[in-house]
Amino acid sequence: xxxxxxxxxxxxxxxxxxxxxxxxxxxxxxxxxxxxxxxxxxxxxxxxxxxxxxxxxxxxxxxxxxxxxxxxxxxxxxxxxxxxxxxxxxxxxxxxxxxxxxxxxxxxxxxxxxxxxxxxxxxxxxxxxxxxxxxxxxxxxxxxxxxxxxxxxxxxxxxxxxxxxxxxxxxxxxxxxxxxxxxxxxxxxxxxxxxxxxxxxxxxxxxxxxxxxxxxxxxxxxxxxxxxxxxxxxxxxxxxxxxxxxxxxxxxxxxxxxxxxxxxxxxxxxxxxxxxxxxxxxxxxxxxxxxxxxxxxxxxxxxxxxxxxxxxxxxxxxxxxxxxxxxxxxxxxxxxxxxxxxxxxxxxxxxxxxxxxxxxxxxxxxxxxxxxxxxxxxxxxxxxxxxxxxxx
Numbered sequence: 001x002x003x004x005x006x007x008x009x010x011x012x013x014x015x016x017x018x019x020x021x022x023x024x025x026x027x028x029x030x031x032x033x034x035x036x037x038x039x040x041x042x043x044x045x046x047x048x049x050x051x052x053x054x055x056x057x058x059x060x061x062x063x064x065x066x067x068x069x070x071x072x073x074x075x076x077x078x079x080x081x082x083x084x085x086x087x088x089x090x091x092x093x094x095x096x097x098x099x100x101x102x103x104x105x106x107x108x109x110x111x112x113x114x115x116x117x118x119x120x121x122x123x124x125x126x127x128x129x130x131x132x133x134x135x136x137x138x139x140x141x142x143x144x145x146x147x148x149x150x151x152x153x154x155x156x157x158x159x160x161x162x163x164x165x166x167x168x169x170x171x172x173x174x175x176x177x178x179x180x181x182x183x184x185x186x187x188x189x190x191x192x193x194x195x196x197x198x199x200x201x202x203x204x205x206x207x208x209x210x211x212x213x214x215x216x217x218x219x220x221x222x223x224x225x226x227x228x229x230x231x232x233x234x235x236x237x238x239x240x241x242x243x244x245x246x247x248x249x250x251x252x253x254x255x256x257x258x259x260x261x262x263x264x265x266x267x268x269x270x271x272x273x274x275x276x277x278x279x280x281x282x283x284x285x286x287x288x289x290x291x292x293x294x295x296x297x298x299x300x301x302x303x304x305x306x307x308x309x310x311x312x313x314x315x316x317x318x319x320x321x322x323x324x325x326x327x328x329x330x331x332x333x334x335x336x337x338x339x340x341x342x343x344x345x346x347x348x349x350x351x352x353x354x355x356x357x358x359x360x361x362x363x364x365x366x367x368x369x370x371x372x373x374x375x376x377x378x379x380x381x382x383x384x385x386x387x388x389x390x391x392x
Contacts (some may be wrong), residue, residue, distance in 0.1 A: 010129050014355035015366075018339060022349035033371065033379040036349040038174060038322060040239045040370045042292050044276075045285040048240065052276040061271045066262040067255075068095025068247070069274045075281045076247055083207065084220045092249050094258050097269045099204055099233035099246035103130050105261045106229060106248060110166060110198050111136045118159055118167040120151040122325075122356035122364075124174045127202070131168070139164070142359045145315035148178040149325065149359075153187035160195070167192055170202035172209050172320020175356045175366035179209055179320045182219050189225040200229045204246075207237040208293055209320035218320075227251050234273075236321075237289055238280045243273040296322050299369040299376055306380035307367075310387050322370045325353075329363040331390055338365055345389070346382040 015036050022032040043049070055061065067073070073090040080088045096102040103126070111117070113135030119128055121140035128138050141159050143149045150173060169188070171180040180188075185201075192199045201221040209218040221228045233246040250258055262268070279285055300317075303324055307314055313327040328338040335352040342348050351368075353361035369376055 006133050009132065011125075013125060015351040018343065018349050018351055021343060025343070025347065030347050032343075032347050032349055033375050033382070034349045035368050035371055035376075035379055036351045036366075038236065038368045038370055039241050040236065040292070040322070041372050041375075042239045044238065044240045044243065045280065045288040047279040047282055047285045048238070048276050051279040052272060055272050055275055064268045064271050064274060066259050066266070066268050068093070068269060069278075072274050072278055073247075075278060079281055080220065080222070083217050084223065086220055086223050088222060088249055089252070091255060092252055094248050094250060094255070094262065095269050095274060096246045096248060096262070097266055098244040099202075099231050099235070099248075100126065100130075101244075101266060101269070102231050102246050102248035103127065103200075105258055105265065106200060106231070106250075107131055107134045107136075108261050108265070109254060109257050110200075112165075114163070115165040116161060116163040118151070118156060118164060120149070120169065120173070121359040122149060122173075122175055122353065122361070123168075124170060124202070125355050125357075127168055127170070128357075137163070140357055140359075144359070148180075148316050149173065149176040150178060150180045150184075151188065153184055153191060156188050156191060160191075164195070164197060166198035166200065168200045168202065170204070172205040172318070174205070174321050175323050175351070175353075176316060176325040177205075177318025177321040177323040178316055179218065182224075185221060186224050189221065189228055193225065193227065198229060199225070200231060202231045204231060204233045205236055205321035206232070207289075208296060208322065210297075222249060229254075234277055234280065237293070238277070238285075239289075239292070240273070240277065240280075243270070243276070245269055245273040245277055295373075296369070299371075299373055300324070302373060302376055303367065303369045303380070306376075306383075310380065310384045312383070312387070322368060324367045324369065325364050326367065327360075327363055328365050331387070333390075334362045335365045336362075342383065342386055346386040348379045348382050 018036045026032045073093040077090040080086050107130045111134040115136050117136045230249040234240040339350045339352045351366040353364035
């Protein structure tokens with residue numbers, strides 16, 4: 001049987017691979033603390049869970065519109081208005097089977113073979129894989145701690161070419177948990193807009209990001225670049241990882257194209273997940289999500305203090321996504337060796353930097369603090385014991 005070159009060119013998703021190894025060790029009776037995946041331990045808000053239960057009463061659950069339930073698109077629009085002070089026409093909001101489906105549809109709509117697309121390094125690996133699968137030439141732009149591991153307006157300009165058709169930016173970022181300053185993002189978007197290039201802004205972690213001193217939520221790119229394409233998800237802020245539901249916001253001119261692609265690729269997102277997600281936007285559910293965001297802040301501080309005590313250096317502290325990107329070069333181990341040994345010897349699952357690109361990949365490791373505080377404390381104790389064994 002002939003396997004496509006496309007399939008053979010896609011590398012392993014190492015976070016999932018280490019998750020699989022962790023599951024195997026768990027089946028052998030070991031207690032594995034899983035900090036390799038960005039999966040909030042809370043689950044969906046109670047009202048969402050209750051709504052999901054009520055839907056399973058034998059009623060028919062037919063397909064919805066390929067663009068999603070109109071009432072859910074309206075709720076998302078109201079969420080932008082209430083949380084970010086930005087009006088987004090519900091007609092421009094497309095509900096998808098997870099943010100991954102949104103990215104697939106957008107890549108199919110925008111990318112032709114040999115198109116050059118700018119992506120920061122390090123970055124979430126699946127974003128690059130989607131682009132490459134549709135023939136794009138992904139230009140990875142090296143970042144560093146000084147830029148918070150994010151591209152800058154200058155680095156985008158320096159790497160721009162006549163073949164560049166678009167760029168993809170995640171802010172806050174996975175794996176570093178850092179955000180691009182608003183002024184910098186404005187410059188980047190304006191540069192791309194002037195060259196008629198598309199810009200996809202991954203805001204999956206935006207609502208988990210730090211608020212300003214006045215208590216205001218971080219600004220969406222749509223506040224200053226209404227023609228930007230935004231990806232978001234119900235997985236992180238709303239804790240609905242396994243429900244597989246996301247959305248994107250596209251320019252009006254793209255809606256019919258996205259609808260045609262969605263009809264052919266997916267028919268529609270999960271009917272159950274969509275109806276249940278309506279409960280995300282009640283006052284009670286939003287209060288729960290905000291309470292959990294504050295808990296993540298406490299967990300972040302717990303992890304940062306623990307890593308400092310252990311002697312594992314964090315070059316840039318996160319201010320958004322629930323990840324810490326720390327340096328293991330002092331151990332004399334590569335990031336891959338460090339993660340393998342920590343999993344086998346300390347029973348803590350982490351993700352090596354090789355998952356996210358080339359920049360500092362051999363020296364950095366991602367830790368997800370989406371686990372409970374008790375699990376995090378125990379993981380830090382195990383890491384400390386492991387570090388002491390290396391010293392010995």
